[in-house]
Amino acid sequence: MAEIKEIIRQTQNKFLNMFEFRGKNKVGNDFRYFVASRAAKDEDLKAVSGVNHPDGVIMYALYGEKKDRVVLIRQYRYPLGNFIYEFPAGLVEKGEDYRECAVREMHEETGLIFSPVDADNMFEAPRFTTAGLTDESCCMVYGYASGEPSRKYLEEGEEIQIILADRDEVRRILKEEQVALMCAYQLMHFLADEEPFAFLNI
Numbered sequence: 001m002a003e004i005k006e007i008i009r010q011t012q013n014k015f016l017n018m019f020e021f022r023g024k025n026k027v028g029n030d031f032r033y034f035v036a037s038r039a040a041k042d043e044d045l046k047a048v049s050g051v052n053h054p055d056g057v058i059m060y061a062l063y064g065e066k067k068d069r070v071v072l073i074r075q076y077r078y079p080l081g082n083f084i085y086e087f088p089a090g091l092v093e094k095g096e097d098y099r100e101c102a103v104r105e106m107h108e109e110t111g112l113i114f115s116p117v118d119a120d121n122m123f124e125a126p127r128f129t130t131a132g133l134t135d136e137s138c139c140m141v142y143g144y145a146s147g148e149p150s151r152k153y154l155e156e157g158e159e160i161q162i163i164l165a166d167r168d169e170v171r172r173i174l175k176e177e178q179v180a181l182m183c184a185y186q187l188m189h190f191l192a193d194e195e196p197f198a199f200l201n202i
Helices: 098-110 167-176 181-192
Strands: 003-009 017-024 030-037 056-063 069-077 082-086 089-091 113-116 137-146 160-165
Touching (some): 089 098
Parallel strands (some): 056 137
């Protein structure tokens, strides 16, 4: 197994930084590897701490009296130079419970009230987003959204459209639009399953 000998911070930004890992690979040769991380301090890097603390949350919310629509956002993302369909999501603040974060972030991004459902930890445990690039992990929180959509709580830099999509619109989105991977997988289940949250009862 590779062994990390030295970690060199490359940047000093608020939300995301680049780190250079140096060490020996599995056959004993020197390596350099660059990692993006939301860690505030070097010791918070998951490669150092060994602790998988969630950096963010992603909310999969059903909407409407029949719970037959799903809450999506269409957000402009700078790395893409374009819009992409995603679930509402956000960063967990220091000391904040990730489920409380989910309620807060849903309201900030959509104006909606989010009510998480009880789910086994196996469904909400923090999972890694792109392990070859970053140590970021996020919890998926499931629940129901109510109220009227509003964009008045968005930050200045956020370009977000709120989408309450039925199955026909979800099918169109998957066929025609750019969609975040984790969102796309869940939307496929939304299309196929009569009860989208049935798997939470496994």
